Amino acid sequence: MVSQRGEGETTTTPAEAADKERARAIPEAAVARLAVYLRVLSGMAESGVTAVSSEELSQAAGVNAAKLRKDLSYIGSYGTRGVGYDVEVLVSHIERILGLTRNHSVAVVGIGNLGHALANYGGFPGRGFPVTALFDVDADLVGIPVGGIPVNHIDEITEVCLEREVSIGVIATPPPAAQSVCDRLVSAGVQCILNFAPVVLQVPDNVEVRKVDLAVEMQILSFHVARRADEAASVSVGNNGLGVDGMVIRP
Amino acid sequence: MVSQRGEGETTTTPAEAADKERARAIPEAAVARLAVYLRVLSGMAESGVTAVSSEELSQAAGVNAAKLRKDLSYIGSYGTRGVGYDVEVLVSHIERILGLTRNHSVAVVGIGNLGHALANYGGFPGRGFPVTALFDVDADLVGIPVGGIPVNHIDEITEVCLEREVSIGVIATPPPAAQSVCDRLVSAGVQCILNFAPVVLQVPDNVEVRKVDLAVEMQILSFHVARRADEAASVSVGNNGLGVDGMVIRP
DNA sequence: TACCGCTTGTGAACGCATGCACAAAGTCGG
DNA sequence: CCGACTTTGTGCATGCGTTCACAAGCGGTA
The missing domain is CATH 1.10.10.10 (Winged helix-like DNA-binding domain superfamily/Winged helix DNA-binding domain)
Structure with missing residues (x-):
């Protein structure tokens, strides 16, 4: 260096x-x-x-x-x-x-179960991440505050994001809507996105995406469950010549 | 090979x-x-x-x-x-x-905002992960079904997990409770844990833990926001000799 | 002041993961 | 049946991240 x-x-x-x-x-x-x-x-x-x-x-x-x-x-x-x-x-x-000396305004899109949960955190854990805008397509939800923040219609996303200087967008919509929402966030100048929808988002190079994918997490665990089950089986059965010939099984 | x-x-x-x-x-x-x-x-x-x-x-x-x-x-x-x-x-x-030919029974502990959201997914996205048990400390929640599954008191965790052959435990409790809940899950024979609490869990070697940490995700994004802001500043200001001497900035 | 023990900071080795480039292996058209 | 074209599967090199091991540096003590 x-x-x-x-x-x-x-x-x-x-x-x-x-x-x-x-x-x-x-x-x-x-x-x-x-x-x-x-x-x-x-x-x-x-x-x-x-x-x-x-x-x-x-x-x-x-x-x-x-x-x-x-x-x-x-x-x-x-x-x-x-x-x-x-x-x-x-x-x-x-x-x-980590840039935590400034506050980073957060917008949550998709006020379903997960969106509710996120909005109700009321400023994200650890602070410095005030949720300043909520969006949904459902007109019935618009106007009703969740966690103290009123819900806007998704068509207002550009104006509201620019106005409130949103720097981080959180996508908590159903999968089919995710890419469209992402595009709108990007065109509203949001450069960092946290994506909960099980979809691979296509974004320009200057946008940072992080994804939290519950299904993937579960499946990784499932893989380990299966692996354990197999190891246990090949140990307990023990009447075959499988899995030997120099295989090392971690203790 | x-x-x-x-x-x-x-x-x-x-x-x-x-x-x-x-x-x-x-x-x-x-x-x-x-x-x-x-x-x-x-x-x-x-x-x-x-x-x-x-x-x-x-x-x-x-x-x-x-x-x-x-x-x-x-x-x-x-x-x-x-x-x-x-x-x-x-x-x-x-x-x-990935072991998805078998079903993997899932237990969710902590029926707050997030726990509700998880329970209401009603079998996890992608299937094969039926939620079969919910737990909470709050006696007021016990008995009331969430997403069709009744909530048990956390003290029943061992019996219920064993009975319903839970293979994956999801921790959605406040941080202070997480380690204790984790220990109980482990002693109930659960070997795979998905942890949403912002806590570093201590577990035996034979238990697999995956964590989803919203605060960490947000802070990583924050880091990138800050980095971008700095780069933009050093380009637009341009009146200093900083950030040069052969540094390559990705296009 | 000079020594001793402790903890940091980092050079170097190692191992895993990524990406390239090409041979092997298959299909399709004549 | 043969040759050209397409796409897989993989050996190899490169780069990143982790781990080891130790010199450098600091506080405490005599």
């Missing part, structure tokens, strides 16, 4: 400028873990813990200690050798890296 | 036995994609499509064609060179690999 940076002649602080430089280089997988560390650290801060070692923190976050240190090294070195990390410092630093 | 297998002297068919052998070797990432392919293929089958090439399927699934072929090769070669894949054959084969 060269990490060479010039004279911070911008409106941002030098520290922030340095952050931005690093931000490019953080692996996607590490970003996801940083969010987890942040939650654990916040919990510790509330409990009055002021310092933590990589070993403790990694255990609480369920990862390898070396990996945790490497993840933290991506965002700069803020630990003290021989001591550990200052919880407060780490929390605010991760928050800055 | 050696793929040498003996005389299938079991109750299962030779084809199934062969599947089980392969199942061990499938990379986790590929399993997730197989579930996606399955959904796309099911849609095609309903539309009357009978054959598909790796190119078409990969595009519909949003992945590289070579990767798709490699994924399919993990589960055995069922395509015809020069032609492509038979949709029906592929569907039933992936279903077998």
Whole structure:
């Protein structure tokens, strides 16, 4: 890493400028873990813990200690050798890296069971994600507030999103509507989308999509159930020559 | 791959036995994609499509064609060179690999907003995952059916799970309750858990946990919003020497 | 001040996953 | 029956992510 940076002649602080430089280089997988560390650290801060070692923190976050240190090294070195990390410092630093210093306005599209649940979270867990707009096609739902936010008709999506500066769109519609909703969000300037519909969305390169697919999650678990069942069977039956010839079964 | 297998002297068919052998070797990432392919293929089958090439399927699934072929090769070669894949054959084969030939009984714990949404899906999307039990601590909820399934008190979790042969447990409780619920599910013999609570669960090695963490998803998106904002700023401002020195910004 | 023990930060090795490129294998038309 | 064309299946190289192992650095102590 060269990490060479010039004279911070911008409106941002030098520290922030340095952050931005690093931000490019953080692996996607590490970003996801940083969010987890942040939650654990916040919990510790509330409990009055002021310092933590990589070993403790990694255990609480369920990862390898070396990996945790490497993840933290991506965002700069803020630990003290021989001591550990200052919880407060780490929390605010991760928050800055993850962009949690600003609020991100969220719009939820599709006020069915899931949409209701999302709207009722009332500002997403962990804060900083106020839900500012709800949309649905069903005219009967329009106007009635859910979780304190009124529902707009989906045709108003562009105006409302622009007006309320929505930066994250959440798609909780039935599958057939998802792509159309996605397109409308994109044309309303939304560049980040969280998709709950079991559909592969087609988007331009400049839009970031993350998907949460319950069916896929269930099927992955199903795969493991089946695998376990098979292993158990081939152990308990044991009257065949199958599954041997040097196969290693994890203990 | 050696793929040498003996005389299938079991109750299962030779084809199934062969599947089980392969199942061990499938990379986790590929399993997730197989579930996606399955959904796309099911849609095609309903539309009357009978054959598909790796190119078409990969595009519909949003992945590289070579990767798709490699994924399919993990589960055995069922395509015809020069032609492509038979949709029906592929569907039933992936279903077998993912263990979807059996039903997997699902229990949902925590009947809040999210729990309601999950219960009301009424058998999970894609089928094969009947929700057979609901649990909550709140005595007021007990007995009242949600989505046609009565709610049991959480203290009954062990008996009910054993009785109804629950193979997948879904945790939709508030964070503080999650670990306790998880422990009870495990002691009721549940080996696969889908966790919606923002908590790192501690489980024995023989239990498979997958987590869906909305806060983390939002924060990853937030990170990308921030990154975009920075890039836009450094382009539009352009009065500093930052962010240059050979840095490649993706087009 | 000099030493000792502890913890960070990171270079280097390893392993997994992705993508390329091509041979093998099949179909279709003549 | 043969040759041209199409598409699969896979060996190989590349890149990313994880893990190991250790030097560098810091606080505490005599």
